[in-house]
Amino acid sequence: MNNLIIFPILIPLITGVVLIFFAKNIMVQRWISAISALIVIIVSFMQANLVYHDGIQTMDVSNWEAPYGITLVSDMLSSLLVLTTSIIAFAALIYSFQSIGEAREKFYYYPVVHFLIVGVNGAFTTGDIFNLFVFFEVMLMSSYVLLVLGGTKIQLRESIKYILVNVISSALFVIAVAYLYSVVGTLNMAHISVRLSEAGNTGIITVLAVLFLIVFGLKGAIFPLYFWLPGSYYAPPAPVMALFGALLTKVGVYSITRTFTLFFYHDVGYTHQLLQILAILTIISGVIGALAFTDIKKIVIYNIIVAVGVILFGVSVLTPESLTGAVFYLIHDMNIKAALFLLIGIIIAITGTSDLNKISGLINRYPGLGWTFFIAGLALAGIPPLSGFAGKMMIVRAGFETENYIGAFVVLMSSLLVLYSIMRIFIGGFWGTPRAYKNEDKAPVKWLLIAPAVLTAFAVLYGLGTEAVYPVISAAAETLANPEIYIHAVLKE
Amino acid sequence: MEILMAFLIGILFMAATYLMLSKSLLRIIIGTGLLSHGAHLLILTMGGLKRGAPPLLGEHAATYVDPLPQALILTAIVISFGVTSFFLVLAYRAYQELGTDNMDRLRGKEGHE
Amino acid sequence: MKTNDIILQTVTKFTLFVIILFSIHLFFAGHYHPGGGFIGGLMTSGAIVLLLLAFDIKTVKTILPVDYIKLVAIGLLFAIGTGTGALFFDLPFLTHAFTYVDLPLLGKTSLHTAVLFDTGVFLVVIGVTMTIIQTIGESE
Numbered sequence: 161m162n163n164l165i166i167f168p169i170l171i172p173l174i175t176g177v178v179l180i181f182f183a184k185n186i187m188v189q190r191w192i193s194a195i196s197a198l199i200v201i202i203v204s205f206m207q208a209n210l211v212y213h214d215g216i217q218t219m220d221v222s223n224w225e226a227p228y229g230i231t232l233v234s235d236m237l238s239s240l241l242v243l244t245t246s247i248i249a250f251a252a253l254i255y256s257f258q259s260i261g262e263a264r265e266k267f268y269y270y271p272v273v274h275f276l277i278v279g280v281n282g283a284f285t286t287g288d289i290f291n292l293f294v295f296f297e298v299m300l301m302s303s304y305v306l307l308v309l310g311g312t313k314i315q316l317r318e319s320i321k322y323i324l325v326n327v328i329s330s331a332l333f334v335i336a337v338a339y340l341y342s343v344v345g346t347l348n349m350a351h352i353s354v355r356l357s358e359a360g361n362t363g364i365i366t367v368l369a370v371l372f373l374i375v376f377g378l379k380g381a382i383f384p385l386y387f388w389l390p391g392s393y394y395a396p397p398a399p400v401m402a403l404f405g406a407l408l409t410k411v412g413v414y415s416i417t418r419t420f421t422l423f424f425y426h427d428v429g430y431t432h433q434l435l436q437i438l439a440i441l442t443i444i445s446g447v448i449g450a451l452a453f454t455d456i457k458k459i460v461i462y463n464i465i466v467a468v469g470v471i472l473f474g475v476s477v478l479t480p481e482s483l484t485g486a487v488f489y490l491i492h493d494m495n496i497k498a499a500l501f502l503l504i505g506i507i508i509a510i511t512g513t514s515d516l517n518k519i520s521g522l523i524n525r526y527p528g529l530g531w532t533f534f535i536a537g538l539a540l541a542g543i544p545p546l547s548g549f550a551g552k553m554m555i556v557r558a559g560f561e562t563e564n565y566i567g568a569f570v571v572l573m574s575s576l577l578v579l580y581s582i583m584r585i586f587i588g589g590f591w592g593t594p595r596a597y598k599n600e601d602k603a604p605v606k607w608l609l610i611a612p613a614v615l616t617a618f619a620v621l622y623g624l625g626t627e628a629v630y631p632v633i634s635a636a637a638e639t640l641a642n643p644e645i646y647i648h649a650v651l652k653e
Numbered sequence: 654m655e656i657l658m659a660f661l662i663g664i665l666f667m668a669a670t671y672l673m674l675s676k677s678l679l680r681i682i683i684g685t686g687l688l689s690h691g692a693h694l695l696i697l698t699m700g701g702l703k704r705g706a707p708p709l710l711g712e713h714a715a716t717y718v719d720p721l722p723q724a725l726i727l728t729a730i731v732i733s734f735g736v737t738s739f740f741l742v743l744a745y746r747a748y749q750e751l752g753t754d755n756m757d758r759l760r761g762k763e764g765h766e
Numbered sequence: 767m768k769t770n771d772i773i774l775q776t777v778t779k780f781t782l783f784v785i786i787l788f789s790i791h792l793f794f795a796g797h798y799h800p801g802g803g804f805i806g807g808l809m810t811s812g813a814i815v816l817l818l819l820a821f822d823i824k825t826v827k828t829i830l831p832v833d834y835i836k837l838v839a840i841g842l843l844f845a846i847g848t849g850t851g852a853l854f855f856d857l858p859f860l861t862h863a864f865t866y867v868d869l870p871l872l873g874k875t876s877l878h879t880a881v882l883f884d885t886g887v888f889l890v891v892i893g894v895t896m897t898i899i900q901t902i903g904e905s906e
Contacts, residue, residue: 163853163858163859166853170846170850170859173842174850177839177842177843177846180838180839181836219859220858221859221860222858222859222860222861222862223857268835290728293729294732301736301739311746313750313751316746316750317747317751317759319743320743320744323736323739323743324673324740327688328673328685328688330689330732330733330736331685331688331689331691331733334689334693334729335695337725338692338695338696338698341699341721341722341725342699342700342701347721735894738894739898741898741902742901745902
């Protein structure tokens with residue numbers, strides 16, 4: 161029993177509730193938000209440290225023993241993702257102070273961001289499949305509010321579609337849990353894994369796997385199910401985009417990773433083959449989107465889809481090395497996507513447009529912004545020694561070793577095209593003749609640059625310190641590769 | 654009994670799909686409501702339909718009822734209640750702002766106001 | 767045009783208290799019998815909605831000058847606070863405690879910390895329902 165595990169969920173929750181009382185006092189809201197986010201970073205760091213040294217930490221909520229009550233489980237992967245989430249949330253909050261606007265700040269923007277963090281951290285931490293659904297809903301509810309906050313026409317229109325898609329996928333989630341419950345009669349994820357291995361290899365388990373793949377795929381934006389993402393993520397302002405792009409799809413990816421390594425690892429013939437094909441198609445369609453648009457928001461949004469494909473390809477190969485690569489890349493991608501969204505937010509704040517054809521020559525006046533963007537772009541594409549490299553290399557190598565040549569080749573090619581799509585923004589937007597923009601002097605560029613610069617610095621450090629973080633990441637992948645570790649820690653058999 | 658429930662759930666899903674494919678936003682919302690009703694009934698059925706005592710110590714009954722599906726349904730109902738009401742308010746606001754509840758006219762051009 | 771709703775208003779004045787009393791009964795019955803914070807809260811907000819129907823939104827605001835969003839926050843604080851209390855005794859989050867007490871008039875009564883949690887749920891449900899109804903109602 162370890163109560164530390166609840167704090168990354170509890171602190172944002174309490175903060176969110178307390179902030180409701182200070183709805184009209186923006187300064188108090190900002191201070192409380194920043195301090196609370198900072199505390200969450202410290203707590204989740206302590207938690208990750210504890211997990212690294214003492215192994216998987218669990219907590220049985222309200223003291224009901226493991227298979228009967230809800231258990232929160234923090235293994236290395238969960239605690240690392242919680243840590244990354246809290247760092248990104250802090251960065252997005254700092255960025256919001258100068259960019260989100262008073263109207264939103266007075267209309268419960270900060271409480272809702274904290275509730276979003278509750279949902280995301282909860283989804284990463286929980287060890288109960290139905291509780292996962294509940295945390296998904298907490299996260300989605302907050303995302304609905306964040307998406308619609310401001311109430312412009314495009315936001316209203318896009319949030320209707322977003323909510324409709326997510327309501328349907330939530331109903332599918334409930335249906336999938338109902339089928340799962342009828343097969344195994346339990347909801348605890350470790351216990352489900354045990355019961356599924358006892359149940360043997362029947363058709364219904366494959367059906368369940370595909371159902372869960374559809375449910376989480378809708379949230380994580382895999383190949384045929386990503387159709388809603390480019391439109392919906394286009395609508396909100398930059399910090400909200402950063403939170404969505406860095407966190408929401410990754411929760412879907414995490415859930416696929418968790419279920420496909422913990423539940424459905426017995427018969428990998430059909431399900432993981434399917435996952436692999438979908439992952440490759442996801443990469444291809446994401447790359448096509450990233451190359452097709454001349455809108456900087458769209459380019460980065462399609463790059464989310466590419467990253468989802470790369471990570472899931474790593475998961476579908478299912479060797480220890482590919483899983484290590486997937487975890488490496490997952491954390492890298494959360495960090496760098498947040499940085500990129502915040503950076504293009506600055507570009508939009510300066511120029512007032514996201515159309516690449518109307519932007520040029522920014523580097524003259526904003527060298528800091530330009531070079532941060534350049535480094536972030538290189539890191540995204542996985543140029544050594546930056547952060548994307550190690551993960552991608554491990555995924556590709558594992559792909560070649562297991563003779564999945566097409567997939568590994570597609571991942572390799574995608575890095576090249578991702579680099580091209582990002583450099584297009586850099587060349588088009590930062591080079592060329594400088595132009596005058598209407599709102600140029602109003603944008604508080606220096607303040608806004610702090611958060612993405614810190615995140616980009618993390619990306620550089622994460623890349624340079626690959627050797628140092630490798631044992632931590634491989635510990636996370638080890639739990640994924642050997643579900644027995646997870647099961648044993650939860651059920652204490 | 655399970656067969657009957659299966660038919661009922663099927664009919665609910667069918668009606669939900671039909672409604673969600675229509676153009677009017679209000680019908681779509683009612684469709685999502687029916688979809689979640691179907692899903693809730695599915696949990697109840699999948700948990701096993703039987704009569705029995707509440708699963709408490711000291712009841713000394715021959716059969717007990719599984720309390721878990723009921724707890725799950727309650728949670729799911731509360732969540733779908735919240736989402737549906739949010740969706741209704743949003744639809745109303747969108748109708749005021751955009752002047753239409755026809756999904757065809759709500760489509761808009763990609764990435765434009 | 768002013769509609770004549772004298773019957774509705776008169777009936778509301780009586781039934782309102784019956785409904786609220788019944789919702790409180792449901793709330794306290796919750797732990798051992800059907801009922802609880804959720805259904806009790808829904809019923810109380812039903813009573814307030816009846817009040818809204820019979821009178822208008824301004825009158826109701828003078829009778830009940832409550833900021834429902836704050837009510838949600840207070841309710842959440844109750845619920846979270848109950849859960850967090852367990853942390854101080856080094857027990858897992860949300861662990862609840864109960865005891866039996868001999869109260870005057872009521873006799874042997876069981877007291878639960880779960881009731882505090884349920885109070886939170888009760889307030890949250892009233893707050894959320896009324897916020898939704900007011901949001902739609904006010905814009906007309």
